[in-house]
Amino acid sequence: MSTIADVAARASVSVSTVSNVLNGRVERMGAETLARVHQAISALDYRPNRAAQQLKTGRTPMLGLLVPSIANPMYGYIAREIETSAQERHGHRVVLGNTYRNKDKETGFFEDLVAHQIRGVIVISSLVDERHFESAVRRGLVMVSYDRRATPGSATAIDHVSVDNFEAARMATAHLVAYGHRSLGFVTASGRTMSRDEKMRGFFAAAEQAGLRASAHIIDGSAQSQFGDSEMAEVGMQLAARIAADRTRPTGVVALNDLLAFGLLAGFREAGLSVPEDISIVGIDGLFLSALTNPPLSTIRLPVPQMARTIVERVIGRMADPAIKPSEFLFTPSLIERASVARPSKSARLRA
């Protein structure tokens, strides 16, 4: 690999002149000099050594991206949007890490970022406990978190970008109510994340609003692991069996997310229940896969591309200007009506 000195020699200029053209400081440069430098650069196929630039400037065009598991299609979708936006719109590469929702893994990732002088990091769907985040921020990281709300009241050093989870669950529940369901369930996996808590509140709010608070219940199952891809669907299957066996089961359920809904769909079928004839389901996420299930899943779509763009803009923007204060960004979801919701059957209504 050729260095800046090689280029300088070939163009018969000093290294600083080369550095100047590299960094766009060409206003008062001789046109001929500039041409010679460009010519030398392409002749040598020269690329600046990022490590050297970085050592000098303390910056590097990279971002960290932490997900519970990239095998989860929802996180894969978000990650794709984030990486594409970081790369195409801001010229940043992204370092990916799977955390399996493990605090030590998160901490380890932050430490490595700091060691690599990568100053921006995006964290997807972490657990409620945020203390190791704050300590990472103190070490200099610019952090934006997805799918977690700011802890109310506490001034935070982190941007929070999320969908209005309360509203998402409320819409899903209201959709069921609109179809005449009077006995409702919110199906969730037992790990507590902030977004789950909010969805539960939205669920109950919609039930309350419809005067159905007494017949609205949380149904939760414990996952072996907490990072939710195949496991999330497993929980759905198990829960479906439990629900099917319950003679007082709800006529309509909202699933924590689409993956859980997929498991529910499979589990109900196995238990001999038809969706939506025997029970209605609405998911949350709007994964492309939700259009393919049998029946196609009614779900709440999250505006993922827009959220991803905001996330990336925030990290990059705040790295460039430390004066910008962290803030909160809430996006509104929307209902996709498909075929997993119908009016409750007479027998179902009687049972409930």
Next chain:
Amino acid sequence: MSTIADVAARASVSVSTVSNVLNGRVERMGAETLARVHQAISALDYRPNRAAQQLKTGRTPMLGLLVPSIANPMYGYIAREIETSAQERHGHRVVLGNTYRNKDKETGFFEDLVAHQIRGVIVISSLVDERHFESAVRRGLVMVSYDRRATPGSATAIDHVSVDNFEAARMATAHLVAYGHRSLGFVTASGRTMSRDEKMRGFFAAAEQAGLRASAHIIDGSAQSQFGDSEMAEVGMQLAARIAADRTRPTGVVALNDLLAFGLLAGFREAGLSVPEDISIVGIDGLFLSALTNPPLSTIRLPVPQMARTIVERVIGRMADPAIKPSEFLFTPSLIERASVARPSKSARLRA
């Protein structure tokens, strides 16, 4: 951030002594000196600056990982296994890039890796044309490719890790044959990748073997884009409509991959065809989602975790020892029998 000099000062030793302990050269070091250094390191919470190490040594514990689209659940799965293995077993972080199967994006990614002095790169399912790979290798990259076979005959500078695609398609087809199917289809999207060509060969080989060569057909649809996540399923849906309308349609089909099979499943249902009563399907990949479809999809499972481990070992191993020659690694897939395959119905047999 404290530097090595701060540590040295605090421990009252020279920087080279600190560097020695950092790099494990402690054999003939005074026990007391060593202790002082350790103590200073933890007192200052010191972490070596990777950029500086890298500038000096020319190495950095990172890998590049290129996928067509991380939103594709199969690539997400592979990526998770690769990242986890790179991190836990070898202490390397991974830089992720989506290529959308675009040559310029691939080339751009390679250039950035070189600029960052990242010397190892893993490429998933790229297109057939490999020339820009060879040129990246000449620039110093250690490359391992997944899901592409080496170009026969040509000595390559790239490791190739893949599943035996011929065998995968052969097994899938033989499974259909074993269930009595005499009219076979291989459903694929039209973009040509190496793995697709091999699967077709395996399909025909199994048909031939069963004396069914004349009634074995390729059914392909063109995708708008080539990186295959939601699009792949779309193609499946369209193709299903076309197949359903065809009075001479096969009684059993092998799908290029599970995602395509999901689209097929949805499309057949929409067209009023039942699986497996009216038509049997077998997928290829073994995604966890394939267990959740209605009916559950019979498919060919790829040994993803093992392949991922091999991939990572190869990059890291060859970076450490340039004398190691690139080679080819072929893994054997296995059949998962579920419910999307049954004996062809009488009417279906007559039709064909």
Next chain:
DNA sequence: TTGAAAGCGCTAACAT
């Protein structure tokens, strides 16, 4: 057993 010092490739303040 420990230390001094050169140098990795670049940026930017300063000099000319």
Next chain:
DNA sequence: ATGTTAGCGCTTTCAA
């Protein structure tokens, strides 16, 4: 308009 140079934080050779 262009050049000189110190120094970013580390590794490693060589000397003591």
